[in-house]
Every structure is written in C-alpha cells, then in structure tokens.
Amino acid sequence: MRILIISDTHGKHENLEEALKREGRMDLLIHLGDAEGYEDVIAGLAGCPVEIVAGNNDFFSMLPREKEFVLGGYRIWITHGHYYYVNTGVADIKREAAARDMDIVMFGHTHRPLIDYGQELITLNPGSLSYPRQEGRRPSYIRMEFDENGKARFELKYL
Numbered sequence: 001m002r003i004l005i006i007s008d009t010h011g012k013h014e015n016l017e018e019a020l021k022r023e024g025r026m027d028l029l030i031h032l033g034d035a036e037g038y039e040d041v042i043a044g045l046a047g048c049p050v051e052i053v054a055g056n057n058d059f060f061s062m063l064p065r066e067k068e069f070v071l072g073g074y075r076i077w078i079t080h081g082h083y084y085y086v087n088t089g090v091a092d093i094k095r096e097a098a099a100r101d102m103d104i105v106m107f108g109h110t111h112r113p114l115i116d117y118g119q120e121l122i123t124l125n126p127g128s129l130s131y132p133r134q135e136g137r138r139p140s141y142i143r144m145e146f147d148e149n150g151k152a153r154f155e156l157k158y159l
Contacts, residue, residue: 001072003144007032007080007108008128009042010057015129015139015159016045022157023143028071032108032126033080034058055080055108072146074103081107081125090116090123097121104152113140115154124154 004026009016020026029046031039033055043050054063066079077097084093086109097105104122112134113127127133127140134140138158145153 001027001146003028003030003071004046005030005032005106005124005126005142005144006129007126008034008055008111008130009036009038010034010128010130011036011038012130013038013041013045016042018159019129019139019141019157020045020047022159030078030106032078032106033063034108035063037061039063051078053078053080056082068100068102072150072152074152075101076104076106077102078106081109086110086125090114094118094121094123097123113142113156115142115156122152122154126156129159 026048028048029050031052033053034057035042036057039052053067054061054065068077077100086093086107106124111128111131114125116123124142126142129139132139140158143155143157
C-alpha cells in the first residue's frame with residue numbers, strides 16, 4: 001500500500017500534480033488541512049481515496065477537524081495541529097495522541113516537515129507543498145509504504 005501525505009496546499013495545486021507524477025499510483029492520499037475549499041479538486045487529482053481534515057484556513061468548511069482510523073494495523077490520528085499549539089512544539093499533540101492510544105499522529109500547520117520515530121508513537125508533518133517554511137524552503141510531502149512484514153516506512157520527499 002502506497003500513501004501520499006500532504007498538507008497546506010492553500011489552493012495551489014501545481015506542486016501536488018508534480019508530486020503525484022513523481023510518485024505514480026497511490027492507494028490513499030492524506031491531506032492534513034488548509035485545502036481552502038478545493039477538496040474536490042484534490043480528490044480528482046489524486047485518483048484514489050482521500051482522507052482530509054480542516055485546517056485553520058478552511059473557513060466555512062464542513063470537513064472534520066480530525067479523524068481516527070486504522071491503516072495496516074496502525075492506529076492513526078490526523079489533524080491540522082493548530083488546536084494543539086504545534087507552532088510552539090509537538091509536546092501537546094504527542095501527549096494527546098498517547099492519551100488516544102495512537103500509533104501514528106499526522107499534522108500540518110507549521111509548514112515544516114517532521115518525521116519523529118518515538119518509542120510508542122510516530123509523529124509526522126509533511127510540511128507544505130505550497131508555502132514551505134523550513135530552511136531551504138523546498139515544497140515537501142511524505143510517502144508512506146508498508147513493507148512485506150506490514151511495517152510502515154516513511155520517506156520525506158522534496159520537489
């Protein structure tokens with residue numbers, strides 16, 4: 001199973017198109033918020049099932065603030081992150097994920113990529129495909145795959 005994890009597209013889809021072209025067929029696309037009303041466009045571009053949550057710029061959106069689901073045996077929680085103060089660090093969101101007994105938490109909002117393998121929790125932020133804020137300011141996303149033993153593998157990718 002191949003999953004594309006993105007966030008903070010902010011209505012700009014050229015880089016999403018490029019990421020999809022580079023990665024090829026995906027089984028699932030996870031969008032962690034700030035689609036800004038373009039959920040249908042994103043779903044059409046993805047050509048696969050899409051899980052998406054509302055971000056702080058998704059005004060008047062009917063999208064949920066967060067979702068929990070199981071994927072490949074992992075309990076996953078997705079949220080944009082702004083309700084958990086991720087701009088000041090990941091302690092709050094990690095604490096909440098642990099309280100929910102999650103294996104993986106995915107969030108956006110900071111526009112800075114992160115893959116953190118903790119002992120009990122994997123914390124992911126794909127950064128932003130449209131407005132990156134990390135050093136070098138390259139648009140980023142994460143590709144998630146499962147190996148033959150069902151273990152999740154993550155690769156941070158840059159455009």
